[in-house]
Amino acid sequence: MSDSQVEGAASTSGLGSRKRRWTELLAGRVKRQMCGPGTEQKLQESAVHLLRRHLNLNDLLLEVEGAPRKTLCLNQLIDPEACTNLSSSLIGSALRDQASRLGVPVAVLSSRLVASSITQICVSDGESSHRVLLSAEQRKKLSSLLEVAQYLLAHSMFSRFSLCQELWEVQGSLLLEVVWQLHIQNVVSFQELLESHADTQATVAWLFRNLCLLCEEMEASPYNDIARAMLSDLVQMFVLRGFQKNSDLRRNVEPEQMGQLAFVVLQRMLILLHLN
Template identity: 65%
Template sequence: MSDSWVPNSASGQDPGGRRRAWAELLAGRVKREKYNPERAQKLKESAVRLLRSHQDLNALLLEVEGPLCKKLSLSKVIDCDSSEAYANHSSSFIGSALQDQASRLGVPVGILSAGMVASSVGQICTAPAETSHPVLLTVEQRKKLSSLLEFAQYLLAHSMFSRLSFCQELWKIQSSLLLEAVWHLHVQGIVSLQELLESHPDMHAVGSWLFRNLCCLCEQMEASCQHADVARAMLSDFVQMFVLRGFQKNSDLRRTVEPEKMPQVTVDVLQRMLIFALDALAAGVQEESSTHKIVRCWYVPEGGLPECAAGRCLPN
């Protein structure tokens, strides 16, 4: 009797020969667990870690929710040909979808949206570039980034965007992050240069990254007439920030970040530039060489010294 009963159970059939569904087989076997606040918090933290560690957030959302999550794609929002009215409608729609998705995943919507925007910034920056080590965006990249930042401003205005999480996500794509993109984030009020730089866990590493990119910016300023205005504005803003923050005496008590971080970065970059220039002079670099162009651009920018040299620079 027992031998004849086992096959029926394994095949999912009841004694009458009717095949039972898995839901019926499992009914009554799963005990409902009582709500545990501590366990719920751990699950929430695990979900946040999964979002932050996943390389492709859109792919992760598809894994969780299926094809319907394709509606969360930002491709339409950053479409250069989309009209302003359509872009606003798309921002509202995607913002609503993000809120729903965050609710289902059990994570703050600000973290979810920050990861998605950072991922899109990375995709824009990794598009085909004009130079081997670019710091400037192409015209097409600049248009797409502008549309994306409009969407980010919408999220900020509706308290659906975490600045801190966004900064952390950006540094994960540091190797592909273009300096001009960082500058636009500052100018458009998404995250300030100071806020972004201070969020990096390694001040020496971020100083090295800045120095390398600023050298490339100076070198490309004279080689590119198409982006000259943008490059000059970038260099001016960076120099003003370095001088203002590097030699300030009174720390801003309103800041929530550690006050010693920013002077550490700015002084590090200024020292690197000074040593670079002194080494170039000692080596007797030839005029019109890349090194000569960098030194000339940094210390004698077109149009004379920046306003901060006369003590008139303003924060941010």
């Protein structure tokens, strides 16, 4: 072999060696980035953000589940006839599987799913902006949904706080009776929902507007007994909160802030009653 051939072979060998080392270096860098501290939490937060902002959760779940296995759909969850064929344990198992695939906590996925189902129920009659009471069909669907939510809650697969956040996102479509049903069925209390909203003025405005609609709808509605029970429970809560100094209930805001909210709502209701 000539001197030039030897040098060429050595040069080629050196380039290959350097190339291999560079590839290994890049592989090691990627591995370190993927395994770095906080990476998993950041990925999970990004996944949760994507899940919260996705416009069609039903389509997202079907994409994850795959076309052949449509085990869990929003329509199945809120449809009483479909829920008859799907046990709560089966729904819980499907949610665990999908949460694992999406890389998000199952409680967050469950809460998002329940909130989306609630929204579909509220807007199903097309008149949610002028009503606070559910129709008989809406009430039947909500009852089936709350049974699932109670199961998820009992098995630590549901987040009350996440549900509250999701409901405030769709407050324009949220019917007051839904909130009351969540309260009396021990899924999310009325107090928890009110306290989860950081904007007290917006909370008061939403609540007062819905109370006015409740009073208007009460006499004409065929569900007068439900309307009266709702108004009685809410007024009782406002009185207790507005004039109670101490409370042992969990709070996300200062106690006096909740008391002030109740006081303002009662004051507005009294003014409205006086004007009428």
